[in-house]
Amino acid sequence: MLAIKNLSVSYGHKVVLTVPKLNINKGEIIGIMGQSGSGKSTLVNSCLGLVAYKGKIAVNTHDIGVLMQEQHYVDTMTNQKVIEGLLNTRIKSDRKLFDLINFFDFNSQLSLHFKNLSGGQKQRMSLIMLLYQEPTLLFLDEMTTGLDFESRRALIKKLKVYFKEHQTTVIMVTHYAQEIEALADKLLIIHDGQVKAFDQPKKLFQQYIGYSAFIIDNDVTKTVKVQKLEDEYKTVHQLLDDSDDFSRTRSSIELVYTEIMKGNVHG
Numbered sequence: 385m386l387a388i389k390n391l392s393v394s395y396g397h398k399v400v401l402t403v404p405k406l407n408i409n410k411g412e413i414i415g416i417m418g419q420s421g422s423g424k425s426t427l428v429n430s431c432l433g434l435v436a437y438k439g440k441i442a443v444n445t446h447d448i449g450v451l452m453q454e455q456h457y458v459d460t461m462t463n464q465k466v467i468e469g470l471l472n473t474r475i476k477s478d479r480k481l482f483d484l485i486n487f488f489d490f491n492s493q494l495s496l497h498f499k500n501l502s503g504g505q506k507q508r509m510s511l512i513m514l515l516y517q518e519p520t521l522l523f524l525d526e527m528t529t530g531l532d533f534e535s536r537r538a539l540i541k542k543l544k545v546y547f548k549e550h551q552t553t554v555i556m557v558t559h560y561a562q563e564i565e566a567l568a569d570k571l572l573i574i575h576d577g578q579v580k581a582f583d584q585p586k587k588l589f590q591q592y593i594g595y596s597a598f599i600i601d602n603d604v605t606k607t608v609k610v611q612k613l614e615d616e617y618k619t620v621h622q623l624l625d626d627s628d629d630f631s632r633t634r635s636s637i638e639l640v641y642t643e644i645m646k647g648n649v650h651g
């Protein structure tokens with residue numbers, strides 16, 4: 385679906401992103417994480433042809449959808465008029481649009497104006513219009529930033545169902561491990577303009593953590609790694625004696641991310 389080779393992006397004399405090779409298959413959902421300024425949006429913008437780059441990016445479709453962090457629409461009309469106008473259709477005679485509006489629970493917002501919607505409602509309206517066009521490749525840059533915990537969880541749940549059903553290839557930039565855990569097939573970590581990891585979360589966990597890990601006091605920097613099942617019992621006994629609170633994980637993205645970044649800072 386998307387193949388990158390020898391990509392290099394510079395602003396002025398500074399190279400801000402280099403990607404020797406990266407392939408994304410049809411139907412895969414990729415979650416991109418990395419510190420602020422690491423090059424995540426630059427990668428997305430290169431794929432969209434929005435910034436100048438050296439190297440090759442081959443995109444295998446013309447049906448590309450993009451959701452940026454903030455959207456703006458005309459504010460003199462109701463949301464219904466905006467949606468119908470931009471999509472050139474009518475809700476009551478268009479089954480696909482009608483279904484999407486129901487799917488995203490947007491009915492009661494149709495008579496409002498965009499500026500009066502909450503952050504989550506704004507994102508849902510944009511997604512309705514975006515998904516109506518059935519993109520085969522979808523870029524989401526910080527889709528849930530600014531949403532409260534519950535709206536984020538609700539939106540993720542909806543999208544999970546939608547993406548599965550439509551086999552959409554998705555590339556999403558996020559600061560939320562929860563989003564990756566729920567949606568992504570592969571995690572891409574960018575640090576300082578370089579790809580530090582790109583694989584299935586489960587594989588990255590095995591590679592960087594081991595069999596399992598115990599997180600103490602909900603603090604991923606206080607972690608006991610376990611390399612095999614037999615060692616878990618010993619660890620649990622010790623933790624029961626020593627700690628107030630701990631949890632066991634075999635998949636925490638936050639932990640994987642922290643571990644990979646730690647390696648980079650010190651290495």
Ligand SMILES: Nc1ncnc2c1ncn2[C@@H]1O[C@H](COP(=O)(O)OP(=O)(O)OP(=O)(O)O)[C@@H](O)[C@H]1O
Nearest residue numbers: 395396400418419420421422423424425426427557
């Ligand atoms: N138009 C621009 N001109 C000059 N430098 C830029 C421009 N856009 C981005 N940069 C620089 O390129 C680097 C990567 O920026 P990018 O926007 O890709 O980061 P990001 O990972 O998306 O960060 P964030 O999480 O804050 O959105 C940063 O050092 C940034 O300052």
Ligand SMILES: [Mg+2]
Nearest residue numbers: 424425426525
């Ligand atoms: Mg960005």
